[in-house]
Amino acid sequence: MHVLVAFAAWLGLGSLPAPVSAHPLTPRAEDLKAACAALEPQLSNKAAIVYPHDPDWAELLVRGSSPRIYPNYNVVVEVGTEGDVQKTVQVAHEHGIPFLTVSGTHGWTKTLNNLPNGIQINMRRLNTTTVDAGGKTATVGGGTLQYEITRELFAHNKQAVTGLCECVSVIGPLMGGGHSMLQNQHGFSLDNIVSANVVLANGTALTASNTSHADLFWALRGAGHNFAVVTSMKLAIYDITSNWTVYSLIYDQSKLETLLPVINEQDSSPTRPAKLFFTGVWTRVPPIDAKYPIIAYTIGYEGNEAEAAQYVAPFKAVGPISTSVSTDVDYVALYTVTQNNLNSTACRANLNALGAGASLPVWNATVARKAFEVFTKMTADTRFNTSVMLMENYGMQGVTAVNPNSTSLSLDERVYPIVANPTIWWAGNDTRTNADAYAYGEQIRQTWFSGLAKDQTRHTYVNYANGVEGFEQMYGYEPWRTKKLKGLKGAWDPKKTFEYYNPVPAA
Ligand SMILES: Cc1cc2nc3c(=O)[nH]c(=O)nc-3n(C[C@H](O)[C@H](O)[C@H](O)COP(=O)(O)OP(=O)(O)OC[C@H]3O[C@@H](n4cnc5c(N)ncnc54)[C@H](O)[C@@H]3O)c2cc1C
Known part of the structure; x- marks a missing residue:
């Protein structure tokens, strides 16, 4: 008994679970112990099993969007070869231990919290x-x-x-x-x-x-x-084939209704080159505007400034507060110039982040103003004042060139050119603040959706879902596609082992 209690403690279980677990996949301490003992000799010398008392444990639990996202692990297996993955999954399968695969740690759907204790399969050593x-x-x-x-x-x-x-x-x-x-x-x-x-x-x-x-x-x-x-x-x-030119334009909020039709027009222009992308955020920058969020807009073109200038002219005509341009940006530097690099605000770890994506056919200026008002109120609250509203129009030429039936991806994903996504950041684990964040996210999303016609689908990009969305909202509304997906789930994962990331029900 003493051994089992000690084992339960280092597995993070605190005390031994009841003999029959409430959740069919909740591992019992003795199952975990047997699984780890069976696994260890089968792993390559590039792998490591890390337990809660080990020095590396805390580092392996660092992740994006936490503490809102907190999958429950008892053991981390750092796999070093593809064979290690197979051995780990085999042992987990034989002993009935749930597991979650972790790579970049930026999954941000709360369904990840359903992992009922188990193994983190950490993939980071497979990085070649x-x-x-x-x-x-x-x-x-x-x-x-x-x-x-x-x-x-x-x-x-x-x-x-x-x-x-x-x-x-x-x-x-x-x-x-x-x-x-x-x-x-x-x-x-x-x-x-x-x-x-x-x-x-x-x-x-x-x-x-x-x-x-x-x-x-x-x-x-x-x-x-x-x-x-x-x-x-x-x-x-x-x-x-070329370096990039990247323009950054800052608008005050009064330009919202003028800017959005320009984006709509340029986004769908038949002369838009494939090498051109548009994206932007609403964000608080008090030195520029103490009262309202500003609109920071980015236009990227794979080519030189002389070629890019014509595509930026309509955006300059809207009257930005400032315009700056980065020229001759190589593909590695592009991530830094567009603020998507490792040290960017977006990549912060150990801080709550919540998305509530809405995919849209066009920017509707009337509902955008309503969404902006909610965003303004939310970011006036110091708990949420580093949040942003993403306005993504990366372009659909390559996306629509693919037969939409050739993959399981929702048709909506290939049809709607816009992703509007509030990315709400806040610190801590206060229940009230967490609830407020979800409520603001949903209010903004529903505001965007309110501009859609009745027959237009309400779609959320599955990777921007926060865990409250319905199956069809993420995976599509076509009956044949959802039926096929559910059937394949039943065929390939009948025991629902992979059920922690915006789960697909099995037929
Ligand atoms: C800061 C940030 C930036 C983002 N940027 C973009 C973006 O530019 N474009 C975009 O499309 N989306 C983006 N997203 C959304 C992103 O696609 C998802 O959050 C994605 O799940 C993150 O994957 P990860 O490996 O980083 O996270 P993890 O939490 O490590 O993994 C997420 C899930 O993926 C699965 N998984 C991970 N590795 C494997 C594997 N090897 N095999 C099978 N399953 C695996 C697991 O189910 C896991 O729970 C972003 C999200 C955040 C928070």
């Missing part, structure tokens, strides 16, 4: 990027960060389509879409995956592609968090 023979694809480890792939490929004058923030993994955004500055040229990140080496819930390892387990490959691209652990993947890569 290798350009394949022929230079058309790269093999990328399942735990690679965008920071790492960008630099590795840049050394070969190549780039891959990932997300935006350097601190986020390659695989996390990809499995739900992957929005980025390259999507107008090459589609979403998931449109660029050629094959994936995965480990299924029962520990089976296989390769999924359009020619191997094609139905699983379909599901991985849009709802991948629900199907397998990706140990490595082949991604399409592209030659870098």
Whole structure:
């Protein structure tokens, strides 16, 4: 008994659980002990099992969007090879231990908190990027960060389509879409995956592609968090042909109604080049405007300033307070210039962040003003005054060039060109403040949705969901697609092992 109590303590259980657990997957201390004992000799010498009393424990629990997001772990397995992943999943499967795969730590849906104790499979040691023979694809480890792939490929004058923030993994955004500055040229990140080496819930390892387990490959691209652990993947890569020009324009809030029609017009212009992206934020900058948030708008063009100038002219005509331009920005520096680098505000860890994404067909200036009023009120509250409102128009040419039925990704994701997402930041774990943050997020989202026609779907990008959204809101409304997705969930993960990231119900 003494041994079991001690074991329970270092596993973070505090006391022994009841003999029959309330949750079917809640691990019992003796199961965890047996699992760890079975696993240790099977792991490679590149792996480590880390327990709560170990010095590395606290560091391995650091994550984005915390303490709002707090998956319950008893053990961390830092896998060092793809075989380690398979062994860990096999042992977890045999002993009935739940697990959660962690790469960039920036998952921010509260469904992650449903992990009922268990194993963190930490993928960060699988972080290599290798350009394949022929230079058309790269093999990328399942735990690679965008920071790492960008630099590795840049050394070969190549780039891959990932997300935006350097601190986020390659695989996390990809499995739900992957929005980025390259999507107008090459589609979403998931449109660029050629094959994936995965480990299924029962520990089976296989390769999924359009020619191997094609139905699983379909599901991985849009709802991948629900199907397998990706140990490595082949991604399409592209030659870098030019540096970038990036304009930063600051508007005061009075320009909101003038600016939005310009964005709508430029976004959908038939002459818009694929190499052009638009994005912006509402944010508080008291030295510029003590009373209201300002609009900080970014226009990026893969080319020189002389070429870019014509696309910026309509935005200058709106009358910004200031305009600045960064020229000759290489692909690595682009992340810093656009404030998506490791040290950016966006990449802060150990701070609550909450999204409440709304995908939109156009900017509606009337509802934008209402949303702005809510955002103004929220950020006047010192608890939330570092929050921003994302206004993303990265471009849809590459996205709509892909057959929408070729992946499980919601059709809405390929149709709506705009992501409006309040990113609400606050510190601490006060219940009232947490509730206020969710309420503000939902109020802003519903304000955006109020501008939609009755027959337009209410869609939230699955990777910007905070955990309160419905299944169809994230995964789509087409009956054939949702039926197929649920059927594949039942076939590939019948025991719902992967159920902690915006879960797909099994048919
Ligand atoms: C600061 C910030 C910036 C963001 N920027 C972008 C962006 O530019 N573009 C965009 O599209 N989205 C972006 N997002 C959303 C992002 O796509 C999701 O939050 C994503 O889940 C983060 O992945 P991660 O690996 O960093 O986080 P993690 O918390 O490590 O992983 C999230 C989930 O992905 C799954 N997972 C992780 N690794 C694996 C693996 N190897 N195999 C299988 N499943 C795995 C697990 O279910 C895990 O719970 C951003 C979010 C934040 C908070």
